[in-house]
Amino acid sequence: MNQIEIAPSILSADFGYLMRDIESISSECRYLHLDVMDGHYVPNISIGLPVIASIRKHCDLIFDTHLMMTEPEKYIEDFVKAGSDRITFHVECSDDPHGLIKKIRDLGLAAGVAIHPDTPIEKIYPFLEKGACDQILVMSVRPGFGGQSYLEGSTQRISHVREILDRNGSEAVISVDGGINIRTIADVAAAGARLIVAGSTVFKKEDKAQAVRDLKKIAEESIR
Numbered sequence: 001m002n003q004i005e006i007a008p009s010i011l012s013a014d015f016g017y018l019m020r021d022i023e024s025i026s027s028e029c030r031y032l033h034l035d036v037m038d039g040h041y042v043p044n045i046s047i048g049l050p051v052i053a054s055i056r057k058h059c060d061l062i063f064d065t066h067l068m069m070t071e072p073e074k075y076i077e078d079f080v081k082a083g084s085d086r087i088t089f090h091v092e093c094s095d096d097p098h099g100l101i102k103k104i105r106d107l108g109l110a111a112g113v114a115i116h117p118d119t120p121i122e123k124i125y126p127f128l129e130k131g132a133c134d135q136i137l138v139m140s141v142r143p144g145f146g147g148q149s150y151l152e153g154s155t156q157r158i159s160h161v162r163e164i165l166d167r168n169g170s171e172a173v174i175s176v177d178g179g180i181n182i183r184t185i186a187d188v189a190a191a192g193a194r195l196i197v198a199g200s201t202v203f204k205k206e207d208k209a210q211a212v213r214d215l216k217k218i219a220e221e222s223i224r
C-alpha cells in the first residue's frame, strides 16, 4: 500500500444513527475502523460482534478491526463470521502472537499487530521481519478513548518502524491511530504511515465527507 488510505473510526460516530454516519463517508474512503474494547485491556467498553455483523449487512467498506482486548485468540473466528477483513490485536495481549497472526491469515484475513505508546518498539521487532504480518498499528494515544491529543513521540516511532520495515523488505503497511487531525496528519504520512485512522476529526464534524477529503488531501500533499 503506497497510497494514503483514511480509515474513519466509528468510535466517535452517533451510534443511534450509525448507518447514517457511515453512509456519509462511505464514498470518500475504502476502509472503516472498528474499535473493540473489553474493559480489561483498556478502561472502556465499546462495540462488539453483533454491531459489526449488523453493519456488515449494509456496508461494503473494508473492515479494519482493532481489538483492544485480552485473549484475542478466543474470538478470531467470531470476528471473521461477523465480517472483519483485517484484524489487529495488541502485542501486549497475546501469549503467542505469531500463532495468532497465522490463525488470522489462515482464515483469509490480513493480520496486524498494534503497539501501545508506552511499549518499546523493540517489542515488535519480530513482526517487522519480511512477511511476518500485514499491518503494524502504531498507537499515537493511549488506547481506550476517542478525542485524545496526539502524543508527539509517535512520529518518531513511525519513522523507526518505517526504517526497519524497509531494511527488512517487509511490505507490511503502517497504520496510525489516535489524535489525527488536519494539523497532525502531514507528519505521520511523511513518516511513513499509510492507513490513517481518524475518529473525532471525521465523525464529530458536520460535514464528515469533507473532513475525510481534507485529511486525505493534506496527507497526499505531504508525501509528494
Ligand code: DX5
Pocket: 009, 010, 011, 012, 033, 035, 066, 141, 142, 143, 144, 145, 146, 147, 148, 177, 178, 179, 180, 197, 198, 199, 200, 201
Ligand atoms: C482509541 C481508538 C481509536 C479512536 C481514535 O483507543 O483505537 O481508533 O477512535 O479516535 P480519535 O481519532 O478521535 O483520536
Ligand code: ZN
Pocket: 009, 033, 034, 035, 066, 177, 197
Ligand atoms: Zn482504533
